[in-house]
Amino acid sequence: MKSVNLETITIAEARRLLDNKEVSALELTKNYLERIKTFEKNIDAYVTVTEDRALEDANLADKRIGEGTQTNLTGIPMQLKDNICYSGIPTTCSSKMLENFVPPYDASISTYLKNENSVLLGKGNLDEFAMGSSTENSALKLTKNPWDTSRVPGGSSGGPAAAVAASECVFSLGSDTGGSIRQPASLCGVVGMKPTYGLVSRFGLVAFASSLDQIGPLTKSVEDSALVLQSIAGYDSRDSTSLDVKIPDYVSNLTTDLKGFRIGIPKEYFIEGISSGVEKSILDAIEVLKGLGADVKEVSLPHTKYALAVYYIIAPSEASANLARYDGVKYGFSEKNAETMWAGFENTRSNGLGPEVKRRIMLGAYALSAGYYDAYYLKAQKVRTLIRQEFEDVFKNVDVLAMPTSPTTAFKIGDKIDDPLQMYLNDIFTIPANIAGIPGISIPAGLVDGLPVGLQFMAGTLQETNLFKAAYAYEQATDWHNQTPSV
Amino acid sequence: MSELTDLSIEEIRQISVLTRIAMTEDELDVMRTQMSNILDSVAILNEVDTEGVEPTGHSVNIKSVMREDKRQDSLTQDETLLNAPQRDGSFIRIKAVLE
Numbered sequence: 001m002k003s004v005n006l007e008t009i010t011i012a013e014a015r016r017l018l019d020n021k022e023v024s025a026l027e028l029t030k031n032y033l034e035r036i037k038t039f040e041k042n043i044d045a046y047v048t049v050t051e052d053r054a055l056e057d058a059n060l061a062d063k064r065i066g067e068g069t070q071t072n073l074t075g076i077p078m079q080l081k082d083n084i085c086y087s088g089i090p091t092t093c094s095s096k097m098l099e100n101f102v103p104p105y106d107a108s109i110s111t112y113l114k115n116e117n118s119v120l121l122g123k124g125n126l127d128e129f130a131m132g133s134s135t136e137n138s139a140l141k142l143t144k145n146p147w148d149t150s151r152v153p154g155g156s157s158g159g160p161a162a163a164v165a166a167s168e169c170v171f172s173l174g175s176d177t178g179g180s181i182r183q184p185a186s187l188c189g190v191v192g193m194k195p196t197y198g199l200v201s202r203f204g205l206v207a208f209a210s211s212l213d214q215i216g217p218l219t220k221s222v223e224d225s226a227l228v229l230q231s232i233a234g235y236d237s238r239d240s241t242s243l244d245v246k247i248p249d250y251v252s253n254l255t256t257d258l259k260g261f262r263i264g265i266p267k268e269y270f271i272e273g274i275s276s277g278v279e280k281s282i283l284d285a286i287e288v289l290k291g292l293g294a295d296v297k298e299v300s301l302p303h304t305k306y307a308l309a310v311y312y313i314i315a316p317s318e319a320s321a322n323l324a325r326y327d328g329v330k331y332g333f334s335e336k337n338a339e340t341m342w343a344g345f346e347n348t349r350s351n352g353l354g355p356e357v358k359r360r361i362m363l364g365a366y367a368l369s370a371g372y373y374d375a376y377y378l379k380a381q382k383v384r385t386l387i388r389q390e391f392e393d394v395f396k397n398v399d400v401l402a403m404p405t406s407p408t409t410a411f412k413i414g415d416k417i418d419d420p421l422q423m424y425l426n427d428i429f430t431i432p433a434n435i436a437g438i439p440g441i442s443i444p445a446g447l448v449d450g451l452p453v454g455l456q457f458m459a460g461t462l463q464e465t466n467l468f469k470a471a472y473a474y475e476q477a478t479d480w481h482n483q484t485p486s487v
Numbered sequence: 488m489s490e491l492t493d494l495s496i497e498e499i500r501q502i503s504v505l506t507r508i509a510m511t512e513d514e515l516d517v518m519r520t521q522m523s524n525i526l527d528s529v530a531i532l533n534e535v536d537t538e539g540v541e542p543t544g545h546s547v548n549i550k551s552v553m554r555e556d557k558r559q560d561s562l563t564q565d566e567t568l569l570n571a572p573q574r575d576g577s578f579i580r581i582k583a584v585l586e
Binding site: 100101102104105196197198211237240241243303305306308309310312313320324327328329330331332333334336338339340341342343344345346347349350353358359361362363365366369376378379380381382383384385386388420421435436437438461 | 494498499502503505506507508509510518521522524525526528529530531532533534535537540541542543544545546547549552554562566567569570571572573579581582583584
């Protein structure tokens with residue numbers, strides 16, 4: 001078996017090796033399966049490792065490469081967050097409720113990846129039903145941060161972020177409802193990208209908060225992020241909120257020249273509560289961007305401080321409706337020792353769902369209930385309009401915004417798990433993009449005490465090209481993306 | 488809502504009934520405190536003047552889509568019932584609805 005340096009390999013490099021027949025997809029896949037066996041003991045990024053599927057996918061990929069009909073992701077070993085359905089492979093949402101659920105159908109993006117003959121290595125751990133910021137809410141596994149295994153990987157896509165950081169896959173796909181791709185990417189020192197709402201099909205993504213959920217890539221480089229988005233973006237009639245728009249060529253628009261490129265620094269993202277190390281890293285990053293010729297100016301988004309409150313009304317409200325389906329009747333965990341049908345529902349949900357999920361369902365049900373709907377849900381939707389308008393206005397004057405992804409670096413396992421409000425603050429800088437539906441990306445921008453810091457860019461609706469441009473230019477001018485944890 | 492939110496145990500019990508989540512008295516009490524705290528933290532929204540502001544449901548402008556009423560392949564009955572916890576032939580078995 002030919003050995004490849006998996007710690008640094010990107011999709012772009014793997015593509016070159018595969019196309020030049022320097023390595024086969026099967027060799028590459030076996031290297032990853034071997035690495036997963038070694039490192040999973042410490043990291044626990046995977047809920048399920050699909051070895052047989054991976055080997056079969058790799059053989060199919062090699063056949064296709066032999067025929068010369070390969071595409072960008074053919075033969076590339078990857079992971080899917082375990083809330084994305086893949087036919088015949090368990091999709092657990094890291095919940096006892098779906099621990100034994102095997103979807104009989106594919107998410108649309110799983111079909112796209114199959115059509116390219118990508119290699120599925122397995123499914124990544126998450127906070128139960130993607131509700132959380134540390135992956136500690138997983139009912140199945142405790143994922144550790146590869147940079148320091150006493151710390152959390154962030155969440156909810158903690159498995160995908162840790163797997164990419166520990167080089168247990170080339171890339172992974174996560175979902176981002178309030179920061180669930182970008183925040184763990186920041187804490188694990190990888191690139192995490194949330195596309196414009198509606199750009200990537202949500203069909204087959206297990207629903208959490210449908211007006212906020214969006215699938216996106218976690219990768220080792222900005223170029224890889226653009227490559228993956230290219231493969232998964234596009235209209236899908238099976239998603240009623242899918243956007244029917246022309247998809248630009250993201251990769252060919254990557255450039256390192258930022259002359260005249262307008263970058264806004266929203267002052268509301270440099271507030272009390274941000275750690276001094278993170279703040280310094282981001283201020284340093286802004287200097288780098290200036291050095292690349294960017295026209296950097298301070299801007300203001302005064303409604304930013306309301307985004308977290310809007311989110312903690314809207315997301316639980318939508319969750320309470322979406323998760324009503326888990327009744328133990330049609331699929332999933334079912335508590336059979338119940339006298340009546342109603343007791344069966346109540347015990348199934350009581351024993352099948354974890355504390356954070358119950359908290360959000362109940363909070364949402366309260367916010368939607370008669371007498372409180374106007375005060376909470378409707379009010380939050382109106383403030384959402386104001387936040388969205390504020391972003392629209394600011395993007396008339398700047399091409400992207402730059403800010404920290406998370407107020408702190410990775411925190412210790414157990415530190416915040418008993419205090420929901422403290423945990424929610426981790427997403428204070430990422431949530432506004434979900435509220436407004438705009439794209440955001442987090443890229444490595446420093447190390448503080450050996451822990452990664454993420455620099456976040458946001459762009460206007462469907463302005464992914466601008467987002468990638470800023471991120472790529474910064475990445476190419478710095479060396480942070482080449483730093484890897486010693487796992 | 489400027490005063491601190493203080494949900495009662497009875498309110499929490501009612502929500503647990505509505506959401507079909509069985510809870511012990513201790514669990515109800517923890518939930519009461521946590522939900523009250525969370526609702527306190529979102530009360531900040533009352534500062535915002537939303538007079539005349541339209542609510543946003545989705546961040547994209549969605550138009551209803553029509554399609555031809557044509558037959559399409561779908562999952563088979565067997566595939567659909569594959570994950571049913573209790574199955575009886577081509578049916579899902581549940582507890583009696585009427586007692």
